[in-house]
Amino acid sequence: MPLLRLAPPAILRDDPWRTWDGTGPRPARGPVIVPRDRLADLAVRPLGVDLAPVDDPADLRPHLPDLALVRLHFAFPHDGRPHSQARLLRARLGFTGELRAAGALVLDLVPHLELAGFDSAELPALEEGDLAILARIRLPRIYAPEAGARSIWRARHAAGGGEAEP
Amino acid sequence: MSVFHMTHKDEPAARPGGRRAGTARIAVAHRLTDGRVVYLAASGWRESLAEATVAHGDPEAEALAARAARDAAAGLVVDPTLVEVTVDHGLPVPVRLRERIRALGPTVHPELQRDPDPRGGRRVPL
Amino acid sequence: MYRYDAHDRELVRARVRQFADQVRRRLEGRLDEETFRRLRLLNGLYLQLHAYMLRVPIPYGTLRADQLRTLAEVAERFDRGYAHVTTRQNVQFHWIRLVDAPAVLERLAEADLAPIQACGNSIRNITSDPFAGVAPDEEVDPRPWCELLRQFLTLDPEVHFLPRKFKMAVIGARRDRAMIRAHDIGIRLWRDDGRVRAEVLAGGGLGRTPMLGQRLREDLPAEELLPYVRAILRTYNRFGRRDHLYRSRLKILVHDLGIERFRAVVEAEYAAGRDPELVDLGRRELARIARHFASPAHAVDAAAEEARLAADRRHDSAFDAFVATNVLRHRHPGHRAVVVTLKRPGAVPGDLDAAAMRLLADLAERHSFGEIRTTHEQDLVLPHVRAGALRALWAELAAAGLATPNWRRATDLVSCPGLDYCQLATARSIPVAQELARALAARGLDRELGELAIRISGCINACGQHHVGHIGVLGLEKRGREAYQITVGGSDAEDAALGTVLGPALSREEIVPALLRMLDLYRARRRDPRERFLDFVRRVGPAALREVIHAPTPARPARDPA
Numbered sequence: 001m002p003l004l005r006l007a008p009p010a011i012l013r014d015d016p017w018r019t020w021d022g023t024g025p026r027p028a029r030g031p032v033i034v035p036r037d038r039l040a041d042l043a044v045r046p047l048g049v050d051l052a053p054v055d056d057p058a059d060l061r062p063h064l065p066d067l068a069l070v071r072l073h074f075a076f077p078h079d080g081r082p083h084s085q086a087r088l089l090r091a092r093l094g095f096t097g098e099l100r101a102a103g104a105l106v107l108d109l110v111p112h113l114e115l116a117g118f119d120s121a122e123l124p125a126l127e128e129g130d131l132a133i134l135a136r137i138r139l140p141r142i143y144a145p146e147a148g149a150r151s152i153w154r155a156r157h158a159a160g161g162g163e164a165e166p
Numbered sequence: 167m168s169v170f171h172m173t174h175k176d177e178p179a180a181r182p183g184g185r186r187a188g189t190a191r192i193a194v195a196h197r198l199t200d201g202r203v204v205y206l207a208a209s210g211w212r213e214s215l216a217e218a219t220v221a222h223g224d225p226e227a228e229a230l231a232a233r234a235a236r237d238a239a240a241g242l243v244v245d246p247t248l249v250e251v252t253v254d255h256g257l258p259v260p261v262r263l264r265e266r267i268r269a270l271g272p273t274v275h276p277e278l279q280r281d282p283d284p285r286g287g288r289r290v291p292l
Numbered sequence: 293m294y295r296y297d298a299h300d301r302e303l304v305r306a307r308v309r310q311f312a313d314q315v316r317r318r319l320e321g322r323l324d325e326e327t328f329r330r331l332r333l334l335n336g337l338y339l340q341l342h343a344y345m346l347r348v349p350i351p352y353g354t355l356r357a358d359q360l361r362t363l364a365e366v367a368e369r370f371d372r373g374y375a376h377v378t379t380r381q382n383v384q385f386h387w388i389r390l391v392d393a394p395a396v397l398e399r400l401a402e403a404d405l406a407p408i409q410a411c412g413n414s415i416r417n418i419t420s421d422p423f424a425g426v427a428p429d430e431e432v433d434p435r436p437w438c439e440l441l442r443q444f445l446t447l448d449p450e451v452h453f454l455p456r457k458f459k460m461a462v463i464g465a466r467r468d469r470a471m472i473r474a475h476d477i478g479i480r481l482w483r484d485d486g487r488v489r490a491e492v493l494a495g496g497g498l499g500r501t502p503m504l505g506q507r508l509r510e511d512l513p514a515e516e517l518l519p520y521v522r523a524i525l526r527t528y529n530r531f532g533r534r535d536h537l538y539r540s541r542l543k544i545l546v547h548d549l550g551i552e553r554f555r556a557v558v559e560a561e562y563a564a565g566r567d568p569e570l571v572d573l574g575r576r577e578l579a580r581i582a583r584h585f586a587s588p589a590h591a592v593d594a595a596a597e598e599a600r601l602a603a604d605r606r607h608d609s610a611f612d613a614f615v616a617t618n619v620l621r622h623r624h625p626g627h628r629a630v631v632v633t634l635k636r637p638g639a640v641p642g643d644l645d646a647a648a649m650r651l652l653a654d655l656a657e658r659h660s661f662g663e664i665r666t667t668h669e670q671d672l673v674l675p676h677v678r679a680g681a682l683r684a685l686w687a688e689l690a691a692a693g694l695a696t697p698n699w700r701r702a703t704d705l706v707s708c709p710g711l712d713y714c715q716l717a718t719a720r721s722i723p724v725a726q727e728l729a730r731a732l733a734a735r736g737l738d739r740e741l742g743e744l745a746i747r748i749s750g751c752i753n754a755c756g757q758h759h760v761g762h763i764g765v766l767g768l769e770k771r772g773r774e775a776y777q778i779t780v781g782g783s784d785a786e787d788a789a790l791g792t793v794l795g796p797a798l799s800r801e802e803i804v805p806a807l808l809r810m811l812d813l814y815r816a817r818r819r820d821p822r823e824r825f826l827d828f829v830r831r832v833g834p835a836a837l838r839e840v841i842h843a844p845t846p847a848r849p850a851r852d853p854a
Contacts, residue, residue, distance in 0.1 A: 078330055078413065080453030080529045087450055087526070092565060106327055108314060116449035133317075137310040141303055143443040143577075145569050146450075152299040152443070153573045156580065199319065200389035201344035241321040244339060262772065264711060267720075268341050272386075272712035274640050274722045278372060 004121045006114045010134045012126060017048060017069065033071055039063045048098070053081040057088045060095075067097055072118075074103035086116045087146060111139040115147055190251050191227045192218040192258050193234040194268065195243035203268050204243060206234055211243055215269045215290065216283035220251065220258050257288040266290055293356050293663060294439050294584045296404040304406045307447065311335045312394035319391065334414060334452070336407025337393055340713050346388040347410040348400060349417035350666050352424070352438035352462070353381035357653040357662040362403035364649035370396050375649070377634060377642040379706060379757055380459070381419045381666040382410065386713055408446055413454045415445040415525075419461045421469045422665040425585060426629045426675045428621050432464035432481035432488050436582040437517065440574060444518055451525050455532035456540040458525070459497065470668065471784035472496075473504040474760055476542040477524060481514060488514035494524060494554070495546030498754035502790050503543040506551045508558060516566075518574040523562035531557070587624070588661040592678055594626030600680035601628075610697075611686050613739075617697040619682060626679050630660075631699040632672040632689060637733035640722050641707045642670035651692050659685050668757075668784075669706050669745075671699065701738040702746060702811075703729040706757060710750025710767060711774075717750035719767025719774035719800075724748055727804045732811075741811060744825050745784065760784035762826040763810075764791045765803065776803040778810070780837055781829040792834040794841050806841050813840045 003015035020027050022035045026042065033048035034041075036055060040063075048069030051057065060067065070089055072082035082101065089095040101113050101121040107130055113121055123130075143152045192215075193206035204211040205218035212218070221227040227248060234246035249265045251258035260266050269290055271279040282290045296304070314331050317323040323331075329339075336347045348363070363383055367375050370392045371385040378384055388396060400406060409415055418441055420434045421427065441460065445451050451458070461470040464481040472478025478493035489511045496505025512520055524542075533539045546554045605612040618631040632652065634642050644652075656664045656674055659681050665673035677685055689695040698704045705728065708714070710721030725748050732738060747761030751768075758764030764779035776798050779791030798806050811825070818828050829837065 075534075077327070078453045079534075080413075080450065080455070083450045083453065084526050084529045091567065108323070108327065108331055111310065112447075112449040112452060115447070133313065136313045139303075139306050139310065139447060141299070141306075142447045142449075143303075144448050145567070145573050146448075151573075152303065153577050156297075156299060157573055157576045196339055196343070199391050201339055201342075203342055238325070241318070241325075244325055263769075263774065264341070264717075267711055271342060272722075273720065274712050274726065 001122060001124065002126060004110070004123050004126060006110065006118055006120060008114070008135075008138065010110070010114075010131055012128070012131065015122075019050075031068065033069060036060075039066075048100075051082075051085060053079055053085075055085070057085050057093060060089075061093060064093060064095060067095070069098040069100055070095060071100040071102050071122075074101060074105055076104045077106045077109055079104070083112070083116050086118060090117050091146065107133060108137065110134055111137055115139060115142055115150065117146075117148070190253055190258065191221045191230065191248045192251050192260075193221075193230050193246055194218075194249055194265065195234060195238065195246035198241055198244050201244075206230060206237075206246075211237065213280070214282060214284055215260075216257055216286055216288065218251075218258050220253060221248075255288055257283055257286070257290070259290055263292070266292060293354060294351070294404075294435075294581065300404070300443075301401070303447070304401045304404075304408070307335075307406065307408055308394065308397045308401050311397060315390060315394050330412065332393075333412035334409055335393075335397070336410030337388070337390070338411050340386065340709075340715055341711070341717075342713065343387045344390055344393070345713070346385045346393065346396060346407060347378070348383045348385070348405055348407050349410050350381050350383055350405075351442055352418055352420035352435055353422050353666040353668075354424075354435060355664040355666060356403075357656040357664065359403045359405055360649050360653040360656070360664055362399060362405065364646040364653070366396055366399060367646045367649065369399075374643055374645040376640075376709065377644060377666050377670045377672070379668050379670060379708065379755055380417055381422070381668055382417055383666070384709075386709075409452070411457075413456050413458075414452050415454075415458050415460065418442055418445075419459070419470050419475075419668060421463045421465060422667040422673045423469060423620065423629055423675065424464065424665075425587060426620075426622055427465055427467070427469075428623045429467055430465045430623065431483040432514075433582075433585060434462040434464040434479075434481055435585050436578055437464075437479070437481060437514070438462050439581045439584075440578050441517070441521065443577070444521075444574075445525075450522075450529060454525070454529055455534045456537075456542075458528070458542065466786060468784075468786040468788070471757075471760060471788065473788040474498055474502075474757070474784060475505060477521065478505045479517070484511065490514045490517055490520075492517075492520065492524075494558075495543040495551070497541050497543045498757055498759050499541070500538055500752050500754075501541075501543065502754065502759040503547065504788050504790065505543075506546065508551075508555050515571055515575050515578075516562075518570050519566040520558075520562050522570070523558050523565055526565070527554070527558050527561055588663075588676055590624035590627055590676065592626040592680075594679075597626035597679035601682055604680075604683040608683065610690070611683055614686050614690075614695055614697040615682065617701060618695075618699040622676065624676075628677050628679055628682060630674045630677050630682065630685065631667075632674065632694050633696050633699050633704050634671055634694075635698055635704045635729065636693055636696045637698075637703050637729040638726050639729075641705060641725050644672075648692060648694060651688070652694070655685060655688060669700075669704065671704065698738050700743050700745065702732050702741045702744040703738050705729060705746040705748065706761070707748040708750050708755035710748075710756075714750060714755075716753055717767065718752070718769040719750050719776065721748040721750035721756055721765070721767050724765060724767070724776065724800075724803060728807060731804055731808060735808075737811065740815065740821075742821070742824055745782075746807075747782075757784065758782070759790045760788065761791060762824070762829070763807065765807070766797075768797050770797060774800045776800070778803075778806065778841055780810075780834050781826065783826060794834060794838050796842075798841070809840050810837050813837065 031046040046068035207217040221230040461475040462479040480491040492509040493505035660674040707725035711717035748765040749756030749758040760782040782791030
């Protein structure tokens with residue numbers, strides 16, 4: 001499955017990461033994504049981890065220095081929980097590696113993934129034409145500072161000014 | 167994806183193979199482009215209730231539901247439902263008040279009401 | 293009045309562009325209905341009984357004259373010439389075609405209106421006191437805070453996909469004119485030695501399982517509202533139930549955890565997640581927004597205005613009656629706020645045609661600094677009218693049938709669209725409202741009954757807010773027929789209460805006579821004319837009304853438990 005890299009403009013790339021489901025032979029080298037409860041078992045790098053929507057990202061704290069990727073799963077397209085997990089990983093835990101979305105994703109919600117700070121998304125059956133759709137339906141900014149460089153409030157008050165226009 | 171929506175969970179007519187075998191049913195839906203209420207007729211989806219194809223018994227109802235589901239999957243209509251009717255002088259009259267209001271338009275705006283039988287002049291009683 | 297700047301416009305335009313693309317792909321068959329349905333709901337487009345409905349949030353109920361004119365234009369060009377004011381201070385169009393939706397959204401965006409998150413499981417319109425910036429008892433103007441929260445919670449991915457819809461209300465006075473205890477989050481701003489504090493309530497809501505909000509904080513420093521609200525929403529987003537439609541509102545989470553545990557979780561999240569940059573930006577953004585809400589220039593000769601009004605009232609009894617019911621004191625001397633009820637007896641509560649919208653826009657420009665407010669009672673307010681201009685305003689309203697002197701009287705009744713329009717309804721509510729209002733008007737009871745809040749819902753989802761009506765009517769379907777259940781003793785004010793059900797439901801034919809018998813009993817047995825119906829119910833208890841509801845014979849003397 002080709003991987004969607006979200007940094008605009010979105011592009012399709014081969015996915016260098018493999019997934020180990022915790023059974024079968026242990027992977028000898030990375031990059032590999034593993035179940036949360038098998039993190040301690042592996043010394044391979046780069047290392048990634050799967051989080052379910054109900055998992056608490058704070059549980060990853062001891063492993064964060066070893067992690068290059070966290071994959072968050074959407075149980076259904078309008079599942080909001082991974083968005084809170086993404087915020088917690090970035091803002092509270094200081095995770096700077098790759099944030100990946102997986103699960104029941106639909107193309108039309110990708111703009112929200114991008115705003116939430118996801119770097120990549122595993123979408124089924126993507127076609128080249130979908131990239132043009134993504135370019136058309138992009139949401140460039142929201143207000144809150146969590147959007148980083150894409151925060152309207154940050155832009156408005158960057159120079160301490162009030163009514164600065166973009 | 168389920169294209170066949172149940173509008174009311176205890177509405178027997180919503181089930182193609184409902185318990186009440188032998189009842190008469192028609193298919194109602196919304197036209198995708200404008201949301202208007204339309205009925206499945208021999209010639210396709212029509213605004214007038216009078217033209218609706220009446221299915222008698224379960225095999226006919228299932229065939230009607232299958233046509234409706236196909237048209238929903240094709241994007242012609244949204245939320246197709248089978249509704250129970252009685253046939254009065256050839257005019258299918260929905261059993262439930264909700265469906266009679268759907269056929270007539272809002273009862274509080276006489277000027278916005280529609281004629282369920284524009285050619286025949288038959289009335290749907292509220 | 294808030295006006296978009298280039299940033300706001302860019303955001304709304306991107307959203308309109310996005311939805312236009314989605315509509316086009318849906319029409320071309322490249323987007324399935326289930327995916328599209330969720331997208332259109334988050335853009336305010338809902339499929340009702342007869343057609344698509346477009347809900348346009350009126351942010352905290354504040355509307356500019358040019359915006360009202362835009363709504364009139366949409367009503368005429370894209371709908372059937374009218375719009376409907378809802379119980380959440382929104383405006384709905386009931387006949388929008390999907391193919392027109394992108395053009396409608398573009399037209400609305402030109403007037404700084406956007407149906408973002410008007411439906412669906414996200415933050416809905418934040419409602420407020422329709423007399424914000426006007427009421428003499430106001431401690432803090434809630435509008436800048438509402439706008440700050442509106443921006444904060446618009447399209448933010450973390451609150452765009454909640455377990456269920458989420459309703460918030462903010463007020464800035466002791467008197468609650470926005471029923472904050474019936475909201476997922478209710479906020480009351482107050483002043484403590486010049487500092488603004490916030491009482492924060494959570495877990496209220498009507499619907500299938502009505503609950504009143506409970507207090508989380510009494511005196512949160514108001515500049516902490518953004519991180520605190522973020523903490524509540526994050527707690528809800530992470531831990532709210534998503535497995536059952538009827539168990540997924542915040543009120544259920546608060547109820548299941550208990551307010552103490554819920555508060556502990558929220559406080560822990562707030563303490564861990566409080567971002568100083570968010571607080572700082574919020575403070576600066578609030579200051580920027582507040583400049584939009586500077587009080588309009590009210591410099592008048594107050595004594596002359598008052599003298600003119602007093603003289604006008606003496607000369608015209610109809611005008612005098614209107615002033616007595618529909619005109620409120622204003623914080624600025626020589627001014628008044630005027631309520632235009634959309635409740636001429638027999639009218640559809642909340643409906644407004646394009647001509648009336650244009651007239652009100654003109655009147656607002658001439659008499660009210662171009663401002664109009666919507667209320668959760670489905671009425672409109674012209675908030676800043678010179679006392680000396682009231683009679684001229686009233687004359688124009690009266691000529692258009694918009695000067696019914698019934699604000700907060702029995703005939704100012706609230707009704708959801710009910711089974712005449714709504715997919716979810718189980719019975720009609722508007723015809724009951726019409727029949728009841730006509731009967732009350734025919735008997736001339738409005739003046740005698742005094743303050744009386746009658747609220748009618750067409751199903752258990754309670755958009756007509758029947759639980760908090762002094763008298764509530766709930767429409768049900770019983771054995772294929774419409775049936776109506778009566779509640780009494782509810783209140784949506786600072787003494788918020790949920791009404792008590794008076795026994796089994798009545799038929800469509802029985803409901804209005806039963807309500808009239810109940811009011812006859814109240815008139816006969818109230819302590820004095822100042823005892824409101826609500827106070828009467830509280831004194832005698834709901835049981836005293838039960839038998840007259842169900843008695844086929846006229847009221848007879850009943851036991852008085854008091």
